[in-house]
Amino acid sequence: MRTTAIKVFSFYRDGFAGMTVGKSLWKIIIIKLVVMFAVLKLFFFPNFLKHNFETDEQRANHVLEQITRQVADNN
Amino acid sequence: MIDIDPSLVNWSRAMFAFTAMYHWIFVPLTLGLSFLCAFFETIYLKTGDEQWKTITRFWMTLFGINFAIGVATGIILEFEFGTNWSNYSWMVGDIFGAPLAIEGIFAFFMEASFFAVMFFGWNKVSKGFHCFSTWMVAVGSNLSAVWILVANGWMQNPVGMAFNPEQARFEMQNFAEVVFNPVAISKMTHTSSSGFVMASAFVLTVSCWYLIKRRHVEMAKRSIIVASVFGLVASMFVGFTGDEAAYEVAQKQPMKLAAMEGLYKGERSAGLVAMGIINDAKSPGDVQDAFLYKVKVPGVLSLLANREFGSFVPGIDDLVWGNEKENVMGVNTMMEKGRHALTDLAAFKEAKKAGQEDAAAEALERFNVNQKFMGYGYLDTPEEAVPPVAIVFNSFHLMAILGSLFPVIFGAFLFFTLKGNVTEQRWLLPVGLFTALLGLLAQQAGWVTAEVGRQPWAIQGLMPVKIATTNLSTASVQITFAMFAAVFTMLLIAEIFIMLKQISIGPEGH
Known part of the structure; x- marks a missing residue:
């Protein structure tokens, strides 16, 4: 088990160490x-329903409100 | 009238479209190049010829560059679901959850585990296991696409679900119906095989550049043989799957088919427009000609759409206002039914809120009668159900014309390479040089046809895009659009730069 783990570790270590163009790709x-995750997701793409409502029931009510709004407006 | 700012809908729509189009630059190359690497390596395994190993490693490096730059670009689409399309995201969460989770757990991990062996495992694992890993990466990459296309197919033909009015969600009732949705199957086979064509075209382009420069001639010629065979078979298969996809469109999304063909007045023995210049000023119901110029093949559209010569293919006008004689229900009628459905849904909601269970049950019963038309209740006019005809017609015909060129190009390269005089064909090598660009154009045109053609629907017949969108400020969407455009453009520049550098280095890099 330990030998296998060491072999797997060495496999990845040697693989990463031997990379040429791969190093630039990993940086990218x-x-x-x-x-994407620390800038765009955090500051620009919040999950609207998770961010603005606490429970699934509130989210469902909000969406139901949105999709029946036309009827409410017409009345 | 619905009080949603159309500029908000259009900016949200534009952002999603551009993200998907950028993402789709990388994906088809991954789908096809992974299989080409597997073919190259299998030949190496069978022959033991070191030249094939060099060829495999070279194309594998280009595959790795494309994969690394393209990986996770699709995640932005997921972000957009939560931010810009929250109504839609909530309503389809139960349907999309399963396929996308399977994609993440099964296909991605399968791909990722064998990826390391593929790149780090040369001379460390057996040749057979290495080749097996390369095949698994190819299979895994394509399986990822399957689940995404199942989700997309569902939006075009929502099956295997029921609407839960209390939760405002479409809930999955039959997983098999969702997975084996005929639209999803035709979409999956057509899209994957077009990715194979794209990757073969890419190999042809790079190889032709080497032949023109008289560098790595042997590698280029061998690469061309494999890419030509794969490209030829795949491009013919694309024609077959394209026919199936068009048949499904005709049955499930007749408005899209009418727009693809610029067909306003439906007819029996309808002709297929082989090429034409569409009249952009034409509107549904007016008396203008739909085309400024066209070449039409009589009867073929009826055959392709219904598998029957002489059958009726509805045009845009028939679909908008109905055609009693041909038993076509018009959007105007569906709008009435849709409005009843929405009124009953609202009544159900109010009765539930007031704790009036009997009234709620009655409203629900009435809602269920017209439920399948609910999306039409949101339309302001029947003409709103018509997609932008000129864009759909032009992109479809661009895709189809390019698609019919590829078998000829691959066939010519295969013929002259096997004959041993491909390097002497001075007219053919420049054609090969542009094949990847043509492939990319065909890919993008195909997506524009599929996605613009289904407008105004986010979910066919059930939810228009304007209802799917989150009620945000237009300015905030414009800012995120600019952010994502900058990031993705940098990624694209990085891909082109690194790819060109690696192609310039050639297989000596190994």
Whole structure:
């Protein structure tokens, strides 16, 4: 078990160490994920229903209100 | 009238469209290039020829670049669901949850576990296991696409569900119906195989560049043989699946088909417009000609749409105002039924709020009668159900014309490469140089046809886009649009730069 774990660890360590173009790609992936999750998601793409309502019942009521609003307006 | 700011709907729509189009630059290449790497490596495994190993590693590097840049670009779409399309997101959560969770757990992890072996495992695992891993990455990549397309197919043809008016949600009733939705199947086969064509075109383009530059000639010629065979088979299959997809559109989304063909007046033995210049000033119901110029093949549209010569294909006018003779219900009638459905839904909601269970049950019973028309109740005019005809017609015909060119291009390359004189075909190599660009255009045109063609619907017949959107300020959507456009454009520039650099280095990099 321990030997297998060491082998797997070495496999990944050597793989990452031996990368050429892969190093630049990993940098791009990390920067991209940071920008997406720590900037875009956090500040620009909040989940509207999770952010504004506490329970599923409130969310359901809000959506139901939205989709029947036309009828309410006409009345 | 619905008091939703149309500029908000359009900005939200534009952001989603651009995100999907950017995402779709990377995806088809991943779908196809993964299989091409598997083919190259299988030939290496069978022949033991080191040149095939070099070829495999070279294309694998380009696959890795595309994968790394493209990975997670689809996540922005998920963000947009929560922020810009919260009504829609809530209502379809139960349907989309299962396929997207399967995509995440099964396909992604399968892909990711074998990915490391594919890139780090050369000379460390057996040749057979390495080749197996490459195949698993290809299968995993394509399985990811399957689940996304199941979700997309459901939006075009919502099946296997029931609407829960208390929760305001579409709830899954039959998982198999959702997965084996005929629209999802035709979409999946058509989209995946078009990805194979795109990747084969990419290999052809890079190989032609090497042939023109007289570099890595042997590698380029071998790559062309494999890509031409794969591209030829895939492009013919795309034609077959495209026919099936068009048949499904004709049955489930006749308005989209009418827009794809610029057909305003329905007819029996309807002709297929092979090419034409559509009259952009034409509106439903007016007397103008739909085309400034057209070449039509008689009877073929009826055959393709209904599998029967002489059958009736409804036009936009028939679908908008109905055609009693041909038993076509018009949008105007469906709007009436839809409004009844919404009135009853509102009555149900009010009765529930007041604790009047009997009144709620009666309202629900009435709602269920017209439920399948509920989306039409939101339309202000019957003409609102017509998508932008010129965009749909032009993108469909661009896709179809390019699609019919690919078998010819791949066939020519295969013929001359097998004959051994492809390098002497000075006219053919520049064609090959542009094949990837043509493939990309066809890919994007295909998505525009599918997605613009189903407007105004987010969920066919049940929910128009304007109801799906979150009531945010237009300015906030414009800001996020600018943010995402900047990030994605940088990613695209990075991809092109790194890809070109690696192509310029060539297989010597290994």
